[in-house]
Amino acid sequence: MISMATRRLRLAWQFVRTLAGDDAYDRYQEHQHRYHADRPAMDRKAFYLHSQQQKWSGVNRCC
Secondary structure (H helix, E strand, O other), X not given: OOOHHHHHHHXXXXXXXXXXXXXXXXXXXXXXXXXXXXXXXXXXXXXXHHHHHHHXXXXXXXX
């Protein structure tokens, strides 16, 4: 049986990973498997390059 402190620590760690974007590939894989199972998923490197392209293309400042 997992103690309450261990459970809270795991939840806190999961929250930190989500805030930092560290779990983005894991969330992508889950989404891909659930909604687009007929299409092949990107590997980790392709996902990273795609996300960097999306992040840094287009307008990067307001003025």
